[in-house]
Amino acid sequence: xxxxxxxxxxxxxxxxxxxxxxxxxxxxxxxxxxxxxxxxxxxxxxxxxxxxxxxxxxxxxxxxxxxxxxxxxxxxxxxxxxxxxxxxxxxxxxxxxxxxxxxxxxxxxxxxxxxxxxxxxxxxxxxxxxxxxxxxxxxxxxxxxxxxxxxxxxxxxxxxxxxxxxxxxxxxxxxxxxxxxxxxxxxxxxxxxxxxxxxxxxxxxxxxxxxxxxxxxxxxxxxxxxxxxxxxxxxxxxxxxxxxxxxxxxxxxxxxxxxxxxxxxxxxxxxxxxxxxxxxxxxxxxx
Amino acid sequence: xxxxxxxxxxxxxxxxxxxxxxxxxxxxxxxxxxxxxxxxxxxxxxxxxxxxxxxxxxxxxxxxxxxxxxxxxxxxxxxxxxxxxxxxxxxxxxxxxxxxxxxxxxxxxxxxxxxxxxxxxxxxxxxxxxxxxxxxxxxxxxxxxxxxxxxxxxxxxxxxxxxxxxxxxxxxxxxxxxxxxxxxxxxxxxxxxxxxxxxxxxxxxxxxxxxxxxxxxxxxxxxxxxxxxxxxxxxxxxxxxxxxxxxxxxxxxxxxxxxxxxxxxxxxxxxxxxxxxxx
Numbered sequence: 001x002x003x004x005x006x007x008x009x010x011x012x013x014x015x016x017x018x019x020x021x022x023x024x025x026x027x028x029x030x031x032x033x034x035x036x037x038x039x040x041x042x043x044x045x046x047x048x049x050x051x052x053x054x055x056x057x058x059x060x061x062x063x064x065x066x067x068x069x070x071x072x073x074x075x076x077x078x079x080x081x082x083x084x085x086x087x088x089x090x091x092x093x094x095x096x097x098x099x100x101x102x103x104x105x106x107x108x109x110x111x112x113x114x115x116x117x118x119x120x121x122x123x124x125x126x127x128x129x130x131x132x133x134x135x136x137x138x139x140x141x142x143x144x145x146x147x148x149x150x151x152x153x154x155x156x157x158x159x160x161x162x163x164x165x166x167x168x169x170x171x172x173x174x175x176x177x178x179x180x181x182x183x184x185x186x187x188x189x190x191x192x193x194x195x196x197x198x199x200x201x202x203x204x205x206x207x208x209x210x211x212x213x214x215x216x217x218x219x220x221x222x223x224x225x226x227x228x229x230x231x232x233x234x235x236x237x238x239x240x241x242x243x244x245x246x247x248x249x250x251x252x253x254x255x256x257x258x259x260x261x262x263x264x265x266x267x268x269x270x271x272x273x274x275x276x277x278x279x280x281x282x283x284x285x286x287x
Numbered sequence: 288x289x290x291x292x293x294x295x296x297x298x299x300x301x302x303x304x305x306x307x308x309x310x311x312x313x314x315x316x317x318x319x320x321x322x323x324x325x326x327x328x329x330x331x332x333x334x335x336x337x338x339x340x341x342x343x344x345x346x347x348x349x350x351x352x353x354x355x356x357x358x359x360x361x362x363x364x365x366x367x368x369x370x371x372x373x374x375x376x377x378x379x380x381x382x383x384x385x386x387x388x389x390x391x392x393x394x395x396x397x398x399x400x401x402x403x404x405x406x407x408x409x410x411x412x413x414x415x416x417x418x419x420x421x422x423x424x425x426x427x428x429x430x431x432x433x434x435x436x437x438x439x440x441x442x443x444x445x446x447x448x449x450x451x452x453x454x455x456x457x458x459x460x461x462x463x464x465x466x467x468x469x470x471x472x473x474x475x476x477x478x479x480x481x482x483x484x485x486x487x488x489x490x491x492x493x494x495x496x497x498x499x500x501x502x503x504x505x506x507x508x509x510x511x512x513x514x515x516x517x518x519x520x521x522x523x524x525x526x527x528x529x530x531x532x533x534x535x536x537x538x539x540x541x542x543x544x545x546x547x548x549x550x551x552x553x554x555x556x557x558x559x560x561x562x563x564x565x566x
Contacts, residue, residue: 085460116462127457130476140458143467189457196461 033060036200036230037082042096044077044086050257051077054096057249057263059200064222064231066241066266069251069281074258075234078251079202082232083119084112100200117144120193124205126185128177128192133169136177136188137195144196159191163221183214187221194229201225203233207240219244238282242270250278315544322537331541337507339527339535346542348507352517353546355424355510356499357492360431365485367432368439369474375440376447377469388444395437403501406430411502418514422504425513430498435488442487446480447473486557490550496521520546 037059044052052074059065059082067075077086084105086092098105105115129136137156146152156173160166165187169180177188186206193201203222207215223244225231235241241248248269250262262269262278273279280286326344334345371391375384406426415421450473458472474481496519504516505526518526520542531539 083460085456088456088459113462113464116460121460123453123457123460125453127451127453129454129457129472139471140461140463143461143463143471192461 033058033063035059036061036101037232038099039082040097040099042078042081042094042098044074044081044095045093046089047091052081053254053257053259055258055260057260059230059232060247061230062227063246064226064233064244065247065249066245067232067234067249067251068236068238068241068269069258069261070253071236072258073251073253075251076204077258079121079204079232079234082200082202083116083121085121087112113144117196118198119200119202120196120198121202122186122190122193122204122206125209126182126189128180128185128188130178131176132174133177133180133188134173137192140192141195155195159194160188162194162225163187163191164217165191181214183210183217186210186214186218190218190221198229200230200232203231205234205236208236238270238284242266250275250281252277252281312547315540315547319537319540319544322534322541325534326538331538337523339531339538342534344534344538346520346538346545348509349518349520349523349542350545351509352424352503352507353493353519353521353549356427356431356503356517356519357489359424359428359513360435360492361485361489363428363432364436364439364488368436368484368488369443369481371436371440372443372447373469375444377465377473391437391440394433395441399434399495399498400501402430402434403498406498406502414514420504420514420516422502422516423514424503424510424517426502427499427517427519428513430502431492431495434495434498435492438488438491439481439484442484443477443481446477446484449480450476483557486553489553493549493553494521494546496525500525 035058039055039057039059042052042055043050055074055078067078069075080086081094081098082100082105086094094106100115100119104110129139131139134156137159138152141152141155146155157166157170160169165184168184177185180188186209190201190206206222207218210218219240222231222233226244226246233241233245245266247264248266249260250269250273251258252261253259262273262275264274269278270282273282277286331344331346334343336343337345337348371387375388379387406429410426410429411421411423413421414423414426454472454476455468458468463471499519500522503518503522505518505522506516507518507523508515510517524539524543527535527539
């Protein structure tokens, strides 16, 4: 069965309070920054090529941190080091350390599956798996040992409501996820990540493959997730970064390697940047 | 201009292949028609035995032989083939994977008569030591397994490689184990291709003649154990074509038609399966 793609995604935007998000699960608000991820002197090499050079950065709990900068400055690479997705790339080498809640995720004994369960990831291109909407969410749950039928069903409903997709798909959960529109697919992918109850969400340009309306829906969704999840988002859309982020990290390419130029409150980065490059980039003069 | 030329060349090519296929079907029907008219259809299943010279045309024992041998070979080759493909794609170190793949490709290139010869010289005596007479259903199953293993492995390998990388990244990012990624995402995503390979292999197993003929003993009977000799439909055609005349000859064409129907049934199944998958 074909989904009703004509149903405007806008309707979700209008009915923001049609569903409620769960209570805040993690501590203090952003005015009291408390690091959940601590990155120290992180360098990343692909073979002989250095993609990131000595990045030191704290990601604060419950906040949205935007990674901005021109293409090829290592933002996506940086994001992938946080859940060790870089392990998939054979010639990739990491130096420095990353601590998530005080444990070193590059320690040899670190439980990768638990790490990736705690740190969800959403990609630029939506990647629903080629089976039904229900199974897209159910399969990872079962792989993580959640087998009770009614527990799974309630999680599915909960996360689909969280991303505002429930009203649109609740009567066609068993149809192929690939029949959804791009924006719906991306929200399904976010729901799938949320189903594992992560603390941190990594988002790699989650809106850039979507049309403006779908992009707006996803952006609103991300804003609503603030506080409940720690979010690190890569975006090329400076206006978007400015709208949604609490903190911003500005990356730039120096000597063919990505560097972190400036990190701070989003407002400071955009209004009173301390570094010349940042000022030039956020004003649109460079990059 | 060249576009139009190319279109016609392709069109003619396609029509020719389709015509040849239809001609073969027509020829089979034409040749088996007299037998089908002379002998009522039920007799192929109710005659006391296969003694074509005495006008007894029971095809069932050979049909069961064909099915036992093919199903047995599939039962062995499907898990082995898929496991080999998974090994090449996800587990083996690159140089070993390449070597292994070359070996499987080599296996695919061995002519069936060589398989039969090896089976006759090596496999049959071995089975004979285990349980006489040696030439048996088991020998047929083992030889067929070797012959269809490369088909299943190589198609599954290609199907797995065709799964987009994003699926793997997405699954790994959800914290799935290596096996979880394979079972949860890669195998379902590659399912259509894998099933297509299995159907192809099944078609080959059903139709395989020479190697099977050399190792199964060719006794027309319902096998009651793996060590019993059997005769397959395809082997029967090859064995009796030379001297068959009249109705006997017609019945051989009927069995050819039956083989073709079996393969068509399989393709039909494959098509419905993949349609269901895409729905």
